[in-house]
Amino acid sequence: MATTHGNNGTVKIAANILAEIRSFSFNEEADHAEDSAIGDTAETHIAGEFTSRWTGRVECWWDPTDTLGQEALTIGASVVLNMYPEGAAASDNYRTGTASVIGIDATLQRGVTVGVEFRFRGNGALARATV
Secondary structure, three states: OOOOOHHHOEEEEOOEEOOOEEEEEEEEEEOOEEOOOOOOOOOOEEOOOOOEEEEEEEEEEOOOOOOOOHHHOOOOOEEEEEEEOOOOOOOOEEEEEEEEEEEEEEEOOOOOOOEEEEEEEEOOOOEEEEO
């Protein structure tokens, strides 16, 4: 089984690489149509009958000069979010989708570099793609 080193990952807002990334994550979930009945000893559901959703988050060191990346991420902004866990070289896999910026959290502490976290909610499906 192949594994991937986290140091190769990157995130792009459309075609623009987000500066100073520390970490990122995405989460996909789906509702299902339950069909459990009284007397069943285990929950059951109808396969394929669901609504999916996804969220994501990116932690960065704050960089106010990243005008096409961090500074473009404002509350409510709709962006094309491309997340590359393997990196962005030919044949690398990644996830892509349109998302709304739903949260921005800055962390400021004496003696530590200023950090910022951007949180996203998908607007439509999160697609699997290959560079």
